[in-house]
Structure formats: structure tokens, C-alpha cells
Amino acid sequence: MSNLAYRRVLLKLSGEALMGDEDYGIDPKVLNRLAREVIEASDAGAEIALVIGGGNIFRGAGLAAGGMDRVTGDHMGMLATVINALAMQDALEKLGGKARVMSALKVNDVCEDYIRRRAIRHLEKRRLVIFAAGTGNPFFTTDSGAALRAIEIGADLLLKATKVDGVYDKDPKKHPDAVKLDTLTYDEVISRNLQVMDTAAFALCRDARLPLRIFDMAEPGVLLRILRGEPIGTLVRA
Numbered sequence: 001m002s003n004l005a006y007r008r009v010l011l012k013l014s015g016e017a018l019m020g021d022e023d024y025g026i027d028p029k030v031l032n033r034l035a036r037e038v039i040e041a042s043d044a045g046a047e048i049a050l051v052i053g054g055g056n057i058f059r060g061a062g063l064a065a066g067g068m069d070r071v072t073g074d075h076m077g078m079l080a081t082v083i084n085a086l087a088m089q090d091a092l093e094k095l096g097g098k099a100r101v102m103s104a105l106k107v108n109d110v111c112e113d114y115i116r117r118r119a120i121r122h123l124e125k126r127r128l129v130i131f132a133a134g135t136g137n138p139f140f141t142t143d144s145g146a147a148l149r150a151i152e153i154g155a156d157l158l159l160k161a162t163k164v165d166g167v168y169d170k171d172p173k174k175h176p177d178a179v180k181l182d183t184l185t186y187d188e189v190i191s192r193n194l195q196v197m198d199t200a201a202f203a204l205c206r207d208a209r210l211p212l213r214i215f216d217m218a219e220p221g222v223l224l225r226i227l228r229g230e231p232i233g234t235l236v237r238a
Ligand code: UDP
Pocket: 013, 014, 015, 016, 052, 053, 054, 055, 056, 058, 059, 060, 061, 073, 074, 075, 076, 077, 078, 079, 080, 081, 133, 134, 135, 136, 137, 138, 139, 140, 141, 142, 143, 144, 145
């Protein structure tokens, strides 16, 4: 294959990553740029699966805070991730990629159901697979969905794109002297009480000894550089 350090990876993007400077929905320019990054990394030889959150449209907890039943809110949040996944599938295909959305909730008229073996087959055929609807269950997040699917498909690495360029010893927005940590073990994350992803997602990664890299996707070309082995962001490992 290629000169890549990783064969198969899962990239988790938050729904907010699609908003750009807007405060709701999808900015087509931002979506297109992210899709271009994914295509570039795929063309270099990586098998890439994606999970996209839904926070740019709905979050169950936010809807529940406004008085809605939490489970209904989470169903709406999961459907929001299907919308984002369809948008990304379109953007990837416009750029010449082959992509498939697979949903944990059954919405067969618009995308495939998630079936693990079929997902792996898509990846082997060099299709980009977008896992939608998180875990399919309320009270979870798409971080948990990403960790779960990454483990199921045997990904070498889970990539979590954030607005911060890694994990810091304290909140860099509040503390100008905060120091970025290049490598952490799962145990260090727990003992230092660092926030890298939600607890359920983190527990899945730790138990499966799945390495996790947290990085900022803003810089063009960063995804491919990571796949080539550059130590960008923060690596959390067993
Ligand atoms: N969600 C859920 N179960 C899952 C994944 C997601 O119920 O397994 C719902 C939940 O309401 C969540 C919303 O979908 O708030 C959108 O996902 P998330 O908040 O993880 O999106 P992100 O913050 O990454 O944009």
C-alpha cells in the first residue's frame, strides 16, 4: 500500500464543525473543505470511516432542557446526524469519492442500515463509510457511536477533530499558561481528570486499547499528515 502509518481510521467530526461561522445548520463551503480533506487522505490509501455529530441541528439534552421528553429529543438528535451524514455523502461524491451512509436507526429509504460486515466490505472496496445515528440508542453521544464503530470495524486509530489543537493540562481559554500534552495514557487522562471525550466513549476506547488522537481540523492537509504519522494534536493510548 502507501506510506501511511495507519490502514483504517475512523474520523469523528462534531456537527458544529459543519456550521462554519453560522450558528445553525451546514455551511456548504465548510462541508466541501472537510470532504476534500477526507478524499485527499483516502486517495493516499487509507480506509476511512466517518461519524458526524448532530449538534449543529439538535441535541437531545438541549431539547430536554426546553421541556421535551429526553428520549424524543435524542431521537431528533440522532436523525440530525443522519441529515449531516447525507450532506457529507453528497459532498464526498461531488468530489469523486464513493461514499455510503449506514444508519443505526432504520431509515432505509435514504440510506443503508448499519451492518458491520457490510461496512467492512465497503471499506475494503475503498468506499468512504459514514456511520449515522450514533449508537442508535438515546442517552449516548456520537463520541460513543464513534468509539463503538471504530472498535467494531477494527480501526487502527480514532481521530477526534475539535476546535482545540489537542488536550491541555487546564482549559487554554481560561488559563494562558496552559500546556498542550502531546501523548497521554488512558490512565493519565483519568488520574489528571482531563476531559477528552465523554465517559462512556472514553471507557470503550480504553477497554479496547484503541488509540485516540485529538486534533484541530482547521488547518488544510492535517488529516493526511496525521495518517502519514506526524504527531499532530494529542495522542491518547493504552
Ligand atoms: N444521540 C443519541 N444517541 C447516540 C448518539 C447521538 O441519542 O448514540 C443524540 C443525542 O441527543 C445527541 C445528538 O444525537 O445530543 C447529537 O449528537 P452529539 O451531541 O454527539 O453531536 P455533536 O456534539 O458531536 O455535534
